Amino acid sequence: MSVSNPTANSVTDAAADKPAHQSTLTTVEKYRRYVNTSAVKGIEPLVISRAEGANVTTQDGQTFLDCFAGIAVVNAGHRNPEVLDAVRAQLEKLIHCCSYVYYVEPVADLAERLAQATPGALQKTFFCNSGAEAIEGAMRLARAASGKQEFIALQGSFHGRTNGTLTITGNAGRKKRGGPYGTGVAFAPAPYRYRCRYCQGASACTLACADAVEDAIQYGTAGNVAAFIAEPVMGEGGIIVPPDGYFARVKAILDQYGILFIADEVQSGFGRTGRLFAIEHAGVVPDIMAMAKGIADGFPLGAFIAPERIADSFQPGEHLSTFGGNPVSCAAGIANLDFMLREDLPGQAAQKGAWLLERLGELAERFPLIGEVRGRGLMIGVELVTDREAKTPAASQANRTRELLRERGVLIGVGGHYGNVLRIQPPLVIEQDQLETLLDALTEALEVISI
Numbered sequence: 248m249s250v251s252n253p254t255a256n257s258v259t260d261a262a263a264d265k266p267a268h269q270s271t272l273t274t275v276e277k278y279r280r281y282v283n284t285s286a287v288k289g290i291e292p293l294v295i296s297r298a299e300g301a302n303v304t305t306q307d308g309q310t311f312l313d314c315f316a317g318i319a320v321v322n323a324g325h326r327n328p329e330v331l332d333a334v335r336a337q338l339e340k341l342i343h344c345c346s347y348v349y350y351v352e353p354v355a356d357l358a359e360r361l362a363q364a365t366p367g368a369l370q371k372t373f374f375c376n377s378g379a380e381a382i383e384g385a386m387r388l389a390r391a392a393s394g395k396q397e398f399i400a401l402q403g404s405f406h407g408r409t410n411g412t413l414t415i416t417g418n419a420g421r422k423k424r425g426g427p428y429g430t431g432v433a434f435a436p437a438p439y440r441y442r443c444r445y446c447q448g449a450s451a452c453t454l455a456c457a458d459a460v461e462d463a464i465q466y467g468t469a470g471n472v473a474a475f476i477a478e479p480v481m482g483e484g485g486i487i488v489p490p491d492g493y494f495a496r497v498k499a500i501l502d503q504y505g506i507l508f509i510a511d512e513v514q515s516g517f518g519r520t521g522r523l524f525a526i527e528h529a530g531v532v533p534d535i536m537a538m539a540k541g542i543a544d545g546f547p548l549g550a551f552i553a554p555e556r557i558a559d560s561f562q563p564g565e566h567l568s569t570f571g572g573n574p575v576s577c578a579a580g581i582a583n584l585d586f587m588l589r590e591d592l593p594g595q596a597a598q599k600g601a602w603l604l605e606r607l608g609e610l611a612e613r614f615p616l617i618g619e620v621r622g623r624g625l626m627i628g629v630e631l632v633t634d635r636e637a638k639t640p641a642a643s644q645a646n647r648t649r650e651l652l653r654e655r656g657v658l659i660g661v662g663g664h665y666g667n668v669l670r671i672q673p674p675l676v677i678e679q680d681q682l683e684t685l686l687d688a689l690t691e692a693l694e695v696i697s698i
């Protein structure tokens with residue numbers, strides 16, 4: 248990739264062919280020509296034109312089982328009928344007026360529901376448009392509430408693609424060629440039991456990774472820490488489930504130092520892990536919780552919620568978002584949450600996920616390529632290694648497995664620091680026969696790859 252002189256082609260650029268009318272190019276050709284995809288990891292494109300439940304259908308009529316759900320977004324299923332009805336009704340009434348300049352009913356109603364559905368004293372929500380914007384806002388609120396500036400984050404974490412969220416993201420792969428980032432962040436080790444360097448020699452987990460949060464505070468900061476931020480289950484980092492007791496131990500350390508806890512539930516929230524929010528598994532209540540993805544079943548919406556005493560730390564004019572709290576997205580969010588709670592999607596995720604984890608565990612006994620199967624609910628990772636003893640990451644095999652699954656009509660994700668973790672995060676409404684289709688396709692793919 249050449250970066251020598253980005254202005255060198257300005258004459259030819261100006262003369263570039265720009266057809267005046269809509270061309271006969273295919274969707275893929277238009278993407279190549281007009282959509283900036285250079286930042287996206289290259290995989291053979293699929294043009295999706297319809298979706299329903301856990302299925303997506305391409306322009307040329309092929310149907311795939313979607314076990315990635317638009318990166319853990321459509322938890323209540325693609326085009327959930329109740330969400331669609333709510334959206335249609337809202338479209339007839341109001342699309343935008345800026346929900347901060349004027350008040351709108353869907354914002355008030357969704358905020359009330361979130362206050363009821365989230366743990367502890369979390370009460371007042373700020374709505375925005377994406378996960379990164381929610382994290383940025385949460386960071387800003389933590390600073391406003393604490394009067395302190397620094398952050399502790401985790402190695403292996405991912406919090407978004409803006410400058411601020413990349414500053415606290417603990418993954419060089421996501422940060423490369425974009426720095427230098429902001430200052431004022433210290434990283435603690437990921438609670439990653441499979442690759443833990445801290446409990447070696449101990450017969451069981453000692454939660455040394457949690458204790459290392461105190462080291463990060465002591466040795467990596469100026470003693471001016473506003474908040475510790477963590478994903479209750481890491482997503483992009485490779486579906487990393489912390490050991491039992493991790494967040495309780497960390498919270499005790501934070502309380503000792505008067506440091507706030509921001510839970511990044513952008514990926515783990517809205518039923519995915521078997522509870523409405525993944526931090527509930529730990530029995531710890533965060534001071535600020537950031538949400539997005541699964542909040543509105545595919546409509547763009549982000550949010551962060553805090554107890555009144557923290558939320559009210561913003562002063563007038565300090566924070567706003569033009570599109571934040573879009574009435575249509577909020578109407579979708581209300582219908583999504585109502586559906587989720589009534590149908591007990593968290594319970595469904597717990598039960599379906601337990602079944603799938605057990606079956607995947609059986610595959611791990613059969614295929615040495617599988618180093619570890621882990622997850623909570625329907626947030627499942629299968630870490631591939633070429634050598635179980637050395638835990639050598641099998642990234643190319645992970646990509647190949649994804650391709651083989653696709654050839655068999657099943658879509659999954661791949662992630663992890665080494666790019667060697669299969670990510671299985673389907674809509675939570677996925678049905679038993681569809682889970683079996685996934686499993687059969689994965690078994691076949693592993694058979695092919697293990698030859």
Ligand SMILES: Cc1ncc(COP(=O)(O)O)c(C=O)c1O
Pocket residue numbers: 318377378379380382405406407408478482483511512513514515539540
């Ligand atoms: C845990 C977590 N936080 C934040 C983000 C950023 O969300 P968005 O892409 O909506 O900005 C993501 C996206 O994958 C995420 O997984």
